[in-house]
Amino acid sequence: MTGPQTEIAPDDVLAGLDPEQREAVRAVRGPVCILAGAGTGKTRTITHRIAYGVLTGETPPGQILAVTFTARAAGEMRNRLRALGVGGVQARTFHAAALRQLRYFAPRVLGGGMPELVENKLRIVAQAAARCKVRTDRTLLRDLASEIEWAKSSVAAPPEYAVAARKADRQPPQPVGTIADIYATYEELKSRAGVLDFEDLLLVTAAAIEGHRDVADEIRARYRYFVVDEYQDVSPLQQRLLEAWIGGRSDVCVVGDANQTIYSFAGANASYLLDFSRRFPDPTVVRLERDYRSTPQVVGLANALISTVPRAARLTLIGQRPDGPKPTFAEHDDEPTEAASVAAACKRLIAGGTPPAEIAVLFRTNAQSESYERALADADVPYLVRGGERFFARPEVREAMVLIRGGARTHEATDPLVDSVRDVLSGAGWVADAPPAGGAGRERWESLAAIASLAEEFAAGAPTAGLRDFAVELEARAAAQHAPTVQGVTLASLHAAKGLEWDAVFLVGLTDGTLPIQYATTEEAITEERRLLYVGITRARQHLALSWALARAAGGRRGRRRSRFLDGLAPDSRPPSKKSAKARRPELTGADAELFETLRVWRKATADDEEVPAFVVFPDATLAAVAEARPHSLAELSALPGVGPRKLERYGSAVLAIVGDETRKNL
Numbered sequence: 001m002t003g004p005q006t007e008i009a010p011d012d013v014l015a016g017l018d019p020e021q022r023e024a025v026r027a028v029r030g031p032v033c034i035l036a037g038a039g040t041g042k043t044r045t046i047t048h049r050i051a052y053g054v055l056t057g058e059t060p061p062g063q064i065l066a067v068t069f070t071a072r073a074a075g076e077m078r079n080r081l082r083a084l085g086v087g088g089v090q091a092r093t094f095h096a097a098a099l100r101q102l103r104y105f106a107p108r109v110l111g112g113g114m115p116e117l118v119e120n121k122l123r124i125v126a127q128a129a130a131r132c133k134v135r136t137d138r139t140l141l142r143d144l145a146s147e148i149e150w151a152k153s154s155v156a157a158p159p160e161y162a163v164a165a166r167k168a169d170r171q172p173p174q175p176v177g178t179i180a181d182i183y184a185t186y187e188e189l190k191s192r193a194g195v196l197d198f199e200d201l202l203l204v205t206a207a208a209i210e211g212h213r214d215v216a217d218e219i220r221a222r223y224r225y226f227v228v229d230e231y232q233d234v235s236p237l238q239q240r241l242l243e244a245w246i247g248g249r250s251d252v253c254v255v256g257d258a259n260q261t262i263y264s265f266a267g268a269n270a271s272y273l274l275d276f277s278r279r280f281p282d283p284t285v286v287r288l289e290r291d292y293r294s295t296p297q298v299v300g301l302a303n304a305l306i307s308t309v310p311r312a313a314r315l316t317l318i319g320q321r322p323d324g325p326k327p328t329f330a331e332h333d334d335e336p337t338e339a340a341s342v343a344a345a346c347k348r349l350i351a352g353g354t355p356p357a358e359i360a361v362l363f364r365t366n367a368q369s370e371s372y373e374r375a376l377a378d379a380d381v382p383y384l385v386r387g388g389e390r391f392f393a394r395p396e397v398r399e400a401m402v403l404i405r406g407g408a409r410t411h412e413a414t415d416p417l418v419d420s421v422r423d424v425l426s427g428a429g430w431v432a433d434a435p436p437a438g439g440a441g442r443e444r445w446e447s448l449a450a451i452a453s454l455a456e457e458f459a460a461g462a463p464t465a466g467l468r469d470f471a472v473e474l475e476a477r478a479a480a481q482h483a484p485t486v487q488g489v490t491l492a493s494l495h496a497a498k499g500l501e502w503d504a505v506f507l508v509g510l511t512d513g514t515l516p517i518q519y520a521t522t523e524e525a526i527t528e529e530r531r532l533l534y535v536g537i538t539r540a541r542q543h544l545a546l547s548w549a550l551a552r553a554a555g556g557r558r559g560r561r562r563s564r565f566l567d568g569l570a571p572d573s574r575p576p577s578k579k580s581a582k583a584r585r586p587e588l589t590g591a592d593a594e595l596f597e598t599l600r601v602w603r604k605a606t607a608d609d610e611e612v613p614a615f616v617v618f619p620d621a622t623l624a625a626v627a628e629a630r631p632h633s634l635a636e637l638s639a640l641p642g643v644g645p646r647k648l649e650r651y652g653s654a655v656l657a658i659v660g661d662e663t664r665k666n667l
Contacts, residue, residue: 008085010055024286028053031280032253037315038538039293051084061088068229098205109208121145128185143173152199153235153267158184209244231256235267291317295324327544329570334551339375358503360490382488392478408467421455456553504543510563596627
């Protein structure tokens, strides 16, 4: 027989909280902004605040709406509230809350039932692109869909897209005019079919509240108290819906950390968090800075990294755990060596009693996982890939393997392996020196680049190997890495690691061009890359290792530079540069520096004409090499790094003309 349930008193909810958490929990009315650093007990504080308001009678549970960004986070919030004896609170994602409301009001505001919801845009995007006479593959379709999602999340309609994209320094997969046409056609096709996408859920719900007084009155009578988790990640569209819900009232509590803003590329805008005090007069602002997750050593590194970020909320974490080991830094000759070292360290941790599930290897791009999948498999360490497919399961990798098997039948066995693989990959649209700016296209390029790197590594160990031998090697790797695992080391991108934590974290591949990523060319983009590394560091509870490799393939040229973010952090580091990230330039002087600046002016004009980011024409490193070498012919120009056949044909004559003019001026 079940005994009577113990009733929870309001003071019970305050037990065990630190002074700042207690202050936040007691602030149950009016505008409240909780600046919560990594590991400071954010979810505990939110749920205890809601429970305290309910148990004191200040906020009836049925009138509270708590919104967050993932179904997992919303479910965790509901579970914790139940454990605190509080039921009836709506804890949902933005989209789930909007869907529930729109289903109810659809007959009133749409004149009928709830329209069908399109869960995958690709089919309609493909139709729109075809009508605009743009040839697509699955990768381009994914990038087009992402760009449309960004535009809608930014509340930019098709006629406004071009201006919004340029203002936001977007790097779209097609010229902005083409994207705008496809976007407009997509909206037209969707309207004709009478369907809604996920962004429409928020847009139509907000418009229904804004345009129908009876709908607004009913929703605002139902929900009077709002809690918004991860507020640094809200988009303009989500903010518009939130403001429609609030309706000019002030009982709203937002929780976030500007230092963890890593989704600006998807429309997130941290200014809503940072400017909260300007939009709501006399708010209660509480800073949670006591870090209960990580050791003081990990916390100290995180604080040092983020201290240079401008306009951050200036949260400085204070470690509450006992001392632990210092974070380690390691430089390796090449990626396979780095991966093998990490795999060996994972094996030692597991042998020492750390469960495999409490270890993570985090990287900037999903394509980097291949080296670690292979190294962990070779070391007999179980692993799981989070937030993405295993390397050999990716469509572009499977396609490349098919092409390589086919190429083995047409290429001579004596042909150099690396040249043969690059030739085959070019048939899949891969160009060695022309990575796309970002998105799915960039991920596809990185995966194929990893295949080319594997060929270099394989050829170094087997100089006489041909395509057939390499095809067999790839099949063997794929088979080894598809072995089933139940519990294992987590392999994940830094974005996929947000919100998670492990006892031991390895941050790998920390080189310029990877972190910060090559296509982060503005001050804002590079600052976001720094925040991404901050998120990675703060995932670690006790053990933290940071590493980088100077070459991609074994025996390759050691031409990489470790990430600039490690300057001043690694024990042997030079102090951080006082220049802004945007101002970092190759070290040139005199006439070489003048030529470099002239080339940059030409590059900007060319990039503007082609509607592409400047680095797609040539990166700074290539322009610096041109300024130093002053080539006199296409052959000399082609020998410089970053000047492949396609770029030589497209830009070679213009570059040589500039070099010639500047050289004559200085004679």
